[in-house]
Amino acid sequence: MRILVLGGGWFLGPAVVTDALARGWEVTTFNRGRSGNPVAGAETVHGDRERPEDLARLAAHGPWDAVVDTSASALSPRDVLASARALEPAAGRYVYVSTVAVYEGWPNEALRTDSPVWEAEADAGPDPAQLPDGASGVNPNYGRRKAGTERAVVDTFGLARTSLLRPGVILGPGEYVGRLPWWLRRAEQGGRILAPGDPSRSIQPVDVRDVAAFVLDQAPRVGRQVHNLAAPVGETMGSLLQACLDVTNSSGELVWVEDEVLLRQGLRQWTELPLWWSHPGVSAIDGSSAFAAGFRSRPLAETVADTWAWLSRGNIPVPHRRWARHGIDPDKERGILESVG
Numbered sequence: 185m186r187i188l189v190l191g192g193g194w195f196l197g198p199a200v201v202t203d204a205l206a207r208g209w210e211v212t213t214f215n216r217g218r219s220g221n222p223v224a225g226a227e228t229v230h231g232d233r234e235r236p237e238d239l240a241r242l243a244a245h246g247p248w249d250a251v252v253d254t255s256a257s258a259l260s261p262r263d264v265l266a267s268a269r270a271l272e273p274a275a276g277r278y279v280y281v282s283t284v285a286v287y288e289g290w291p292n293e294a295l296r297t298d299s300p301v302w303e304a305e306a307d308a309g310p311d312p313a314q315l316p317d318g319a320s321g322v323n324p325n326y327g328r329r330k331a332g333t334e335r336a337v338v339d340t341f342g343l344a345r346t347s348l349l350r351p352g353v354i355l356g357p358g359e360y361v362g363r364l365p366w367w368l369r370r371a372e373q374g375g376r377i378l379a380p381g382d383p384s385r386s387i388q389p390v391d392v393r394d395v396a397a398f399v400l401d402q403a404p405r406v407g408r409q410v411h412n413l414a415a416p417v418g419e420t421m422g423s424l425l426q427a428c429l430d431v432t433n434s435s436g437e438l439v440w441v442e443d444e445v446l447l448r449q450g451l452r453q454w455t456e457l458p459l460w461w462s463h464p465g466v467s468a469i470d471g472s473s474a475f476a477a478g479f480r481s482r483p484l485a486e487t488v489a490d491t492w493a494w495l496s497r498g499n500i501p502v503p504h505r506r507w508a509r510h511g512i513d514p515d516k517e518r519g520i521l522e523s524v525g
């Protein structure tokens with residue numbers, strides 16, 4: 185197999201490249217050369233997806249059996265459309281890493297692959313009229329933009345030559361956003377640790393290496409493939425934080441504080457206490473079609489242990505615009521803990 189990985193610089197991209205090389209596949213990566221380090225053994229082409237001349241130059245490096253797109257979290261539908269059009273003559277299949285945020289019901293409703301997706305134009309530019317936050321306070325514009333990018337791929341390659349993969353949240357070694365790394369560092373510090381909501385609340389994060397393996401399994405597939413990627417129900421916020429205490433050998437004490445108290449204090453969900461969502465659809469993602477198609481999801485404790493091992497080797501999440509916004513201020517945490525006794 186010969187594949188093109190759009191991205192490849194950090195987190196999911198390198199995991200895909202590493203796994204593909206281990207399978208004996210030939211790999212080309214395409215990015216601007218700004219983020220992360222290239223994986224040895226892959227051909228690297230540098231360029232910008234927002235520049236048509238770079239895409240034309242890239243296409244000349246083909247053909248490939250499949251394009252694996254891991255680099256469109258910030259791109260507009262128009263840019264993804266341009267990439268798909270430039271690469272379509274040179275690639276058999278397009279495996280697109282999307283997100284569960286494309287569903288209109290996210291994060292409030294249970295989600296299946298046939299749940300309604302945001303209406304979005306395949307050629308929408310970077311600044312479409314913005315939708316207001318939903319009643320739940322969640323901004324729908326990222327999901328709507330990703331829905332437009334999905335459409336751009338399907339309009340160009342056709343559903344039969346496209347895999348649309350919609351993960352919830354991805355964790356694991358190399359996580360640059362700093363969600364699990366923040367909890368691991370907080371556990372390591374010990375003391376009384378503000379733990380959000382209900383310890384028995386289900387969570388469904390997937391491991392970056394499991395996502396990478398499934399992404400690659402899609403490359404030789406034929407026909408329509410649309411899958412949600414979410415861990416089976418069974419993992420909880422409690423098991424996640426306990427695993428953080430265990431692997432860091434921490435004597436910290438988890439102090440569970442109800443959602444309502446945290447919301448009254450104005451805490452930002454998802455980022456100020458990473459991975460904390462109180463919305464009912466967050467842990468109700470139906471990933472059964474992916475499991476039927478061969479997706480495997482390792483136990484969360486393994487993801488936690490391997491991420492700690494990665495941090496302990498001196499690795500740090502790479503500087504990223506989203507990193508700074510993760511984690512609660514220590515004084516604010518202490519104040520809330522004192523207020524609950």
Ligand SMILES: NC(=O)c1ccc[n+]([C@@H]2O[C@H](COP(=O)([O-])OP(=O)(O)OC[C@H]3O[C@@H](n4cnc5c(N)ncnc54)[C@H](OP(=O)(O)O)[C@@H]3O)[C@@H](O)[C@H]2O)c1
Binds near residue numbers: 193
């Ligand atoms: N992380 C999660 O929890 C999560 C959850 C659900 C879905 N996803 C999806 O998973 C995919 C991977 O996400 P991510 O956040 O790890 O990656 P990302 O930020 O979308 O992409 C990072 C990679 O893309 C390259 N890149 C970015 N802009 C580029 C451009 N204009 N031209 C060429 N290359 C460009 C970067 O390298 P350079 O900077 O060197 O160009 C880097 O290698 C995304 O599609 C995201 O929506 C992620």
